[in-house]
Amino acid sequence: MSSIAKKKGFGASLWDYLTTVDHKKIAILYLAAGGLFFVIGGIEAMLIRIQLAKPDNDFVSAGLFNEIITMHGTTMIFLAAMPLLFAFMNAVMPLQIGARDVAFPFLNALGFWLFLFGGLFLNLSWFMGGAPDAGWTSYASLSLASEGHGVDFYALGLQVSGAGTYIAGINFLVTIINMRAPGMTYMRMPLFTWTTFVASALILFAFPPLTVGLFFLIFDRMFGGNFFDHTMGGNTIIWEHLFWIFGHPEVYILILPAFGIFSEIFSLFSRKRLFGYSSMVFATVLIGFLGFMVWAHHMFTVGLGPTANAIFSVATMAIAVPTGMKIFNWLLTIWGGSIKVTVPMLYALGFIPSFVAGGVTGIMQAAAPLDYQLHDSYFIVAHFHYVIVGGVVLAILAAVHLYWPLMFNQMLSEKLGKWTFWFFFIGFHCTFFIQHFLGLMGMPRRVFTFGADQGWDTFNLISSLGAILMAIGVIILVVNVIITIVKNEKVGNDPWGDGRTLEWAIPQPIPFYNFKQTPLVRGLDTFWIEKQEGNKEGMTYAEPLSDIHMPNGSIIPLVMSFGLFVASFGALYNGEKDWAIPVLVLGLAITFASMAIRSIKDDHGFHVHKEDILKNEGGNK
Amino acid sequence: MDFNTKYTPQSWPDHPEQVTLEGKNKFLGFWLFLAGETVLFSSLFATYLALKNKGPSGMEFSTQTLFELPLVFVMTMILLTSSLTSVYAMYHMKNHNFKGMQTWLAITVILGIAFLCLEIYEFNHYVHLGFTYGQSAFSTAFFTLVGTHGLHVAIGLGWIILLLIRNAKRGFSLYNAPKYYTASLYWHFIDVVWVFIFTVVYLMGVVG
Numbered sequence: 001m002s003s004i005a006k007k008k009g010f011g012a013s014l015w016d017y018l019t020t021v022d023h024k025k026i027a028i029l030y031l032a033a034g035g036l037f038f039v040i041g042g043i044e045a046m047l048i049r050i051q052l053a054k055p056d057n058d059f060v061s062a063g064l065f066n067e068i069i070t071m072h073g074t075t076m077i078f079l080a081a082m083p084l085l086f087a088f089m090n091a092v093m094p095l096q097i098g099a100r101d102v103a104f105p106f107l108n109a110l111g112f113w114l115f116l117f118g119g120l121f122l123n124l125s126w127f128m129g130g131a132p133d134a135g136w137t138s139y140a141s142l143s144l145a146s147e148g149h150g151v152d153f154y155a156l157g158l159q160v161s162g163a164g165t166y167i168a169g170i171n172f173l174v175t176i177i178n179m180r181a182p183g184m185t186y187m188r189m190p191l192f193t194w195t196t197f198v199a200s201a202l203i204l205f206a207f208p209p210l211t212v213g214l215f216f217l218i219f220d221r222m223f224g225g226n227f228f229d230h231t232m233g234g235n236t237i238i239w240e241h242l243f244w245i246f247g248h249p250e251v252y253i254l255i256l257p258a259f260g261i262f263s264e265i266f267s268l269f270s271r272k273r274l275f276g277y278s279s280m281v282f283a284t285v286l287i288g289f290l291g292f293m294v295w296a297h298h299m300f301t302v303g304l305g306p307t308a309n310a311i312f313s314v315a316t317m318a319i320a321v322p323t324g325m326k327i328f329n330w331l332l333t334i335w336g337g338s339i340k341v342t343v344p345m346l347y348a349l350g351f352i353p354s355f356v357a358g359g360v361t362g363i364m365q366a367a368a369p370l371d372y373q374l375h376d377s378y379f380i381v382a383h384f385h386y387v388i389v390g391g392v393v394l395a396i397l398a399a400v401h402l403y404w405p406l407m408f409n410q411m412l413s414e415k416l417g418k419w420t421f422w423f424f425f426i427g428f429h430c431t432f433f434i435q436h437f438l439g440l441m442g443m444p445r446r447v448f449t450f451g452a453d454q455g456w457d458t459f460n461l462i463s464s465l466g467a468i469l470m471a472i473g474v475i476i477l478v479v480n481v482i483i484t485i486v487k488n489e490k491v492g493n494d495p496w497g498d499g500r501t502l503e504w505a506i507p508q509p510i511p512f513y514n515f516k517q518t519p520l521v522r523g524l525d526t527f528w529i530e531k532q533e534g535n536k537e538g539m540t541y542a543e544p545l546s547d548i549h550m551p552n553g554s555i556i557p558l559v560m561s562f563g564l565f566v567a568s569f570g571a572l573y574n575g576e577k578d579w580a581i582p583v584l585v586l587g588l589a590i591t592f593a594s595m596a597i598r599s600i601k602d603d604h605g606f607h608v609h610k611e612d613i614l615k616n617e618g619g620n621k
Numbered sequence: 622m623d624f625n626t627k628y629t630p631q632s633w634p635d636h637p638e639q640v641t642l643e644g645k646n647k648f649l650g651f652w653l654f655l656a657g658e659t660v661l662f663s664s665l666f667a668t669y670l671a672l673k674n675k676g677p678s679g680m681e682f683s684t685q686t687l688f689e690l691p692l693v694f695v696m697t698m699i700l701l702t703s704s705l706t707s708v709y710a711m712y713h714m715k716n717h718n719f720k721g722m723q724t725w726l727a728i729t730v731i732l733g734i735a736f737l738c739l740e741i742y743e744f745n746h747y748v749h750l751g752f753t754y755g756q757s758a759f760s761t762a763f764f765t766l767v768g769t770h771g772l773h774v775a776i777g778l779g780w781i782i783l784l785l786i787r788n789a790k791r792g793f794s795l796y797n798a799p800k801y802y803t804a805s806l807y808w809h810f811i812d813v814v815w816v817f818i819f820t821v822v823y824l825m826g827v828v829g
Binding site: 103104166170171173174177178179204205207208209211212213215216219220223224225226227229231232233234235238242245592596599600602604 | 642645646649650653654656657658660661664665668671672675676677680754755757758759760761762765779780783784787796800
């Protein structure tokens, strides 16, 4: 198979992406799909803010408002934030450790297609009788009573996409443990690789409880189960526990890679080694560990008793310690550095005050007595948007600018990028800062409107205006992306000029086999070390040039995921349509048959020959 | 390392499942997968314990009236034995005795099928007593926990049978050794989970 340097038509390119197992292409797929869902979730957010812009508004009905807030939360967490982070994990992490690809390229593709089909299934609910309307947490007492199929779409869609996430988590873990280049010890791994590692471990242990919870919901709603029905002896609190045993680690699954991205940015644009590297690693692991000990702080008002509340209260406050360590380390990285304020650096600088604000309100809520006052108010909404938008989304936007040249060999416009930043950043604070006060004034979350006599009009209007600024920022980003793609100016490797880690050492465009020889890692910031020593070759290599073994592409991941997509429709209409069970069986048959084919057909991959690599110096498409 | 290399018992490596990078990755990835599965079953166990004997008021079923240990004891013995036979199979794989491995795995499969048949009989018996899936929170939790285990057994059987048939004519290679190895890991895991089910559901149900 000679897949080197071929011009392809549109059909062939499409087929290439449908069957790809290359981590760099899968990263692009994640970026595109995650970006699409980010825009959908953003439109839902705008609808929410339009509805709440003035009192007694009837822009949307109460029922539709419930659907919009549910889908906004679910889409943003599961279908936008996580896949976008996966895009950068896929694009960057294997290069950072000098690997040819991830450990399981086939499973990498499978993870993507599962996520995509799960996300599509969830969003089809809009066109098939109504979206889920029980909130993104979908508490069982509410979701069991929800009419129509909305919640069924939620449970099945998240089940399918969650399986994809779980697979991706295992894949990243094995990649980092087994496939690091020679010399890349654990304590030489770049921070983004470290945070990917810990976030993947969290995925491994946090997603099974969600899977179980969603199965309970599916069985209760579609197959006559009684887990949550108290008249049959069930217990609705079981859902809350399972959901938050997943849900709290989930926020660390999101924020840790964001921390990793910012660590890379601070060090890169301060042109300094990251301050306190080993304490950063320690803090990351500690946050990951503590992340599993605090889920009941979402349930202080459920009535678990003062002892449980006190324990979870203290555990929650403890997380502030490693997080604070990180903040100080970043500040000390900038301190005395030779700072370049690029777009990614702007986001990083904006992130610190925003995230600290979100962290401080988090500590306030960790005090159980105060949480009784704040619970289910707009204060909570303000808090989690400060950490998710002020932390994760700023990191994602920063990473789009930072890694665009790595992924596409082009540079996004710095000028438009700065416009995006200022619109988004000012809009963000304008939208959410004021919501703290709305919460303290007593405005509950998830209400579809409020009265003119309640004194919340001005603050809500300000909040909605802020949302418009954020939307303008995102639109400028989209324009920036389109202009950059059309212009298509190649920038070559190390476009920021100060790359420190391995991913910047690779020639552009990146060959599909990555480094032609596995590099030898001689320390933290290994590329920086080589540059300091004046190495013209780029890197020192750990092996002579030889044939490279690469995996074959395959359409099976897509078919396997499609089978579950079909099966989900069968489960959804169980007991209502005659064709439900046959469709369920058909879908599962497609999936299991694809698994069998994958098992029976030997797939040894192929070899790229030394001569071809030499001819192809400098990369290919 | 070439997948197609033919080995003799003398040249066959000590840990054939971990010679190639693919094998190493599969080995580690599968252990991690089992770690996730452990959390999955822990959630199911926790739910079962929370809902044990809970149902609509005046429910006649309880663990004491429902479960009978002799049948479950036989099932336990069968599954434990099947774990032992899969160990024999792996022993033969290490010694490059392909026939031996296939035979012991075939015995494992037969024992697994016997276990599954007894489980189906047991479930069928409960349903005939009126203890159906939707009868109570207790029945839902019981069938989900034990049924999930049963489903794992069924998938494990399908997997091993597929391996036996696919490789029947071609013997060992470094390509299929990790596959056999992970399948046997999976089988052990199923066995361990059953030990917990036997203890927590049946023993603690009847005696405790």
